[in-house]
Amino acid sequence: MRLIDSHGRTINYLRLAVTDRCNMRCFYCMPKEGIVKTVHKAILSYEELLLVAQTAVELGIEKIRVTGGEPLVRAGIVGFLERLSEIPGLRHLVLTTNGMLLTEMASDLYRAGVQRLNVSLDSLEPETFAEITRGGDLKRVLAGLDAAEKAGFPPPKINVVVMRGVNDDEIPALAELSMTRGNTVRFIEYMPAVRDHRWQRYCLPGSEILERIRAHHTLEPLDRVALAGPSRDYRIPGARGNIGIITAVSGHFCSDCNRIRVTSTGKAMGCLFSDERTDLIPSLRPLDRVRLARDLKELVSGKPERHGISQEGYSHQNFTMSHIGG
Numbered sequence: 001m002r003l004i005d006s007h008g009r010t011i012n013y014l015r016l017a018v019t020d021r022c023n024m025r026c027f028y029c030m031p032k033e034g035i036v037k038t039v040h041k042a043i044l045s046y047e048e049l050l051l052v053a054q055t056a057v058e059l060g061i062e063k064i065r066v067t068g069g070e071p072l073v074r075a076g077i078v079g080f081l082e083r084l085s086e087i088p089g090l091r092h093l094v095l096t097t098n099g100m101l102l103t104e105m106a107s108d109l110y111r112a113g114v115q116r117l118n119v120s121l122d123s124l125e126p127e128t129f130a131e132i133t134r135g136g137d138l139k140r141v142l143a144g145l146d147a148a149e150k151a152g153f154p155p156p157k158i159n160v161v162v163m164r165g166v167n168d169d170e171i172p173a174l175a176e177l178s179m180t181r182g183n184t185v186r187f188i189e190y191m192p193a194v195r196d197h198r199w200q201r202y203c204l205p206g207s208e209i210l211e212r213i214r215a216h217h218t219l220e221p222l223d224r225v226a227l228a229g230p231s232r233d234y235r236i237p238g239a240r241g242n243i244g245i246i247t248a249v250s251g252h253f254c255s256d257c258n259r260i261r262v263t264s265t266g267k268a269m270g271c272l273f274s275d276e277r278t279d280l281i282p283s284l285r286p287l288d289r290v291r292l293a294r295d296l297k298e299l300v301s302g303k304p305e306r307h308g309i310s311q312e313g314y315s316h317q318n319f320t321m322s323h324i325g326g
């Protein structure tokens with residue numbers, strides 16, 4: 001079975017947020033104050049998340065990324081991941097984390113069947129890191145990266161949100177992790193995800209990120225691989241890891257978009273920057289699997305052709321990435 005949207009794109013990737021809670025407060029992701037905690041009963045139970053995942057895989061989803069909030073703070077996450085990994089037809093189970101709990105949890109995650117980890121790491125300077133994350137501990141995240149490899153994972157992919165005047169001076173040092181530690185390092189353009197009308201001051205386009213790396217290293221472009229998503233990939237000759245550039249704002253990767261998202265409260269989204277959401281709760285409570293499948297199919301067929309962030313007149317929305325999962 002394949003899920004094809006009305007623009008001819010094959011949709012085979014689901015990003016599933018299991019919580020909106022987080023043990024960090026990255027300034028570009030969550031507002032400093034006024035975070036309204038979602039009441040427990042509004043959050044999908046693991047049974048419900050599993051039903052969404054199973055239905056999506058039956059329809060054609062091949063890759064699931066578990067995200068959040070911080071997925072590792074939700075109690076019982078390891079058992080849930082184990083059940084996800086057993087879904088017949090699911091080819092890739094991956095997880096995005098801030099790495100704070102990896103030292104304790106990496107072995108369990110590996111045993112549960114998670115195949116790959118993405119770790120968010122925006123700075124190698126302890127103070128800058130603590131400022132961006134509003135209190136995160138760089139040492140702990142670096143220890144978590146080591147623990148992941150010790151547990152058997154390939155070197156985690158590192159996600160860096162690049163922000164002018166905040167961490168852009170570290171672009172070459174972060175890129176060098178692909179040589180020194182063998183991580184694939186993906187540089188993500190800053191996106192408008194919290195209420196901040198001056199968000200564009202942080203934006204550094206992918207082309208400039210590439211220039212900054214090229215000032216220090218040769219970069220060989222790599223061919224795109226299936227299920228790779230929106231990243232354009234390069235390699236510093238001799239490095240074990242790749243360099244990826246994700247131009248969510250300046251680029252046009254919408255034509256290759258293969259993903260849908262489901263939030264921890266059961267809102268399904270065809271585009272990160274669209275206000276259109278399908279509420280899956282009426283199909284889950286009480287359960288109606290036929291309706292659930294229909295919801296997901298309709299979501300895919302109504303997936304917008306492209307987002308409008310870089311278009312004139314784009315009105316800044318007030319959503320927090322921690323609800324959606326990035």
Ligand code: SAM
Binds near residue numbers: 160326
């Ligand atoms: N807690 C996990 C983590 O830290 O990776 C998963 C959730 S986090 C919302 C998922 C991804 O969204 C992270 O890689 C994060 O850097 C990215 N993200 C959040 N806000 C962003 C923004 N304003 N612009 C670009 N990426 C953003």
